[in-house]
Amino acid sequence: MLxxxxxxxxxxxxxxxxxxxxxxxxxxxxxxxxxxKQYAELGADELVFLDISATLEGRKTMLEMVLKVAxxxxxxxxxxxxxxxVADVALLLKSGADKVSVNSSAIKRPExxxxxxxxxxxxxxxxAIDAKQVRGEWRVHLAGGTIPTDLNLFQWAKEVxxxxxxxxxxxxxxxxxxxxxxxxxxxxxxxTELNIPIIASGGAxxxxxxxxxxxxxxxxxxxxxxxFHFGEIKILELKQVLKEHLIPVRI
Amino acid sequence: MKIIIIDYGAGNIKSIQFAFKRLGFDAVLSHNIDEIKxxxxxxxxxxxxxxxxxxxxxxxxxxxxxxxxxxPVLGICLGMQLMCxxxxxxxxxxLGIFDVAIKRFxxxxxxxxxxxxxxxxxxxxxxxxxxxxxxxxxxxxFYAESCEAAIATTNYELPYASALQKDNFYxxxxxxxxxxxxxxxxxxxxxxL
Numbered sequence: 001m002l003x004x005x006x007x008x009x010x011x012x013x014x015x016x017x018x019x020x021x022x023x024x025x026x027x028x029x030x031x032x033x034x035x036x037k038q039y040a041e042l043g044a045d046e047l048v049f050l051d052i053s054a055t056l057e058g059r060k061t062m063l064e065m066v067l068k069v070a071x072x073x074x075x076x077x078x079x080x081x082x083x084x085x086v087a088d089v090a091l092l093l094k095s096g097a098d099k100v101s102v103n104s105s106a107i108k109r110p111e112x113x114x115x116x117x118x119x120x121x122x123x124x125x126x127x128a129i130d131a132k133q134v135r136g137e138w139r140v141h142l143a144g145g146t147i148p149t150d151l152n153l154f155q156w157a158k159e160v161x162x163x164x165x166x167x168x169x170x171x172x173x174x175x176x177x178x179x180x181x182x183x184x185x186x187x188x189x190x191x192t193e194l195n196i197p198i199i200a201s202g203g204a205x206x207x208x209x210x211x212x213x214x215x216x217x218x219x220x221x222x223x224x225x226x227x228f229h230f231g232e233i234k235i236l237e238l239k240q241v242l243k244e245h246l247i248p249v250r251i
Numbered sequence: 252m253k254i255i256i257i258d259y260g261a262g263n264i265k266s267i268q269f270a271f272k273r274l275g276f277d278a279v280l281s282h283n284i285d286e287i288k289x290x291x292x293x294x295x296x297x298x299x300x301x302x303x304x305x306x307x308x309x310x311x312x313x314x315x316x317x318x319x320x321x322x323p324v325l326g327i328c329l330g331m332q333l334m335c336x337x338x339x340x341x342x343x344x345x346l347g348i349f350d351v352a353i354k355r356f357x358x359x360x361x362x363x364x365x366x367x368x369x370x371x372x373x374x375x376x377x378x379x380x381x382x383x384x385x386x387x388x389x390x391x392x393f394y395a396e397s398c399e400a401a402i403a404t405t406n407y408e409l410p411y412a413s414a415l416q417k418d419n420f421y422x423x424x425x426x427x428x429x430x431x432x433x434x435x436x437x438x439x440x441x442x443x444l
């Protein structure tokens with residue numbers, strides 16, 4: 001049976017992890033390669049690296065990091081942040097990334113999704129969507145959730161599926177950082193209306209939140225950052241609890 | 252030992268090269284027919300769309316060479332699918348090494364299947380020392396039907412062949428290079444064939 005995936009997300013700036021990470025005794029908690037290896041050993045099913053560097057120099061460092069992760073880590077990983085062209089993706093995949101995620105660039109130019117799917121296959125195209133519920137309607141936001149667009153979450157998700165996205169990474173801006181649980185109602189709707197995997201993001205605070213997003217939210221995978229980085233939730237223990245709730249996991 | 256990864260422009264081959272490096276072996280990327288024929292072990296990778304990958308094989312003449320190889324050949328993911336008779340993806344005629352057709356999962360399940368699933372009914376030396384129901388990483392929308400050449404089975408919508416073997420030809424639908432220590436053991440087994 002296909003299992004539900006647990007995905008730690010690492011924010012990277014100039015080749016280093018930004019937010020403090022202290023879930024294990026590390027020599028260098030800012031080294032994404034050491035962290036990635038550690039997460040792979042601790043039972044993570046996949047990893048996401050989000051490049052938040054704003055400079056060209058930072059992007060170059062990111063490519064070097066991707067190459068090193070591919071060299072040393074034996075589970076799949078996705079790279080996102082600042083990707084806006086077929087050429088960007090070609091470089092990342094050539095360096096060993098398994099998937100890429102696009103967000104704002106797909107909103108600005110939706111054809112990008114078609115181009116990437118045609119060139120590299122849908123399996124490596126993740127479309128990340130940041131959305132916020134405003135007066136009952138889920139609105140897609142740009143630039144890390146700061147700028148609202150006219151797009152409706154569900155319509156946009158269906159459109160990128162049609163254009164060739166292989167997976168949706170949905171972050172609820174209402175839930176992100178609150179540690180009050182994932183946006184399960186919207187997630188369940190996405191999962192029911194679309195036929196590609198949905199990754200839940202934003203709101204993870206407790207083990208029960210993961211149980212809920214797989215049961216109520218019908219999510220295929222769940223992504224989180226701080227609860228893993230600060231050791232508040234240990235992946236193996238989380239998976240044991242999921243298993244007790246009869247949610248299929250890889251242990 | 253000379254390990255060649257056939258480089259015909261399809262997919263993430265860096266990961267496979269690194270997986271062998273972690274095992275202590277240098278695998279060389281090549282599309283040179285003489286070099287491929289002279290190798291001890293050959294990896295036939297592939298990610299992407301079947302008909303365009305097949306076209307790339309035809310342009311380089313590799314479609315004629317691969318079925319005649321005598322040394323162990325391991326097709327991975329789309330590589331395995333192209334070794335079959337046909338694929339519903341792009342209505343593609345395959346290399347015909349494995350006598351089985353490639354079909355698409357129905358929309359009763361999410362397509363692609365993406366993530367970790369188990370392999371069972373293991374039958375080949377490729378799986379020496381591998382327990383039943385170990386987890387492998389898979390990403391695919393098309394699958395090989397259950398058939399005589401099946402050496403592993405996985406369930407998604409239905410039981411299908413997640414690994415195939417005929418003589419010196421092996422194919423795996425999953426990504427051993429991305430499947431942790433167990434995947435790495437399968438690659439090590441392949442090198443011992």
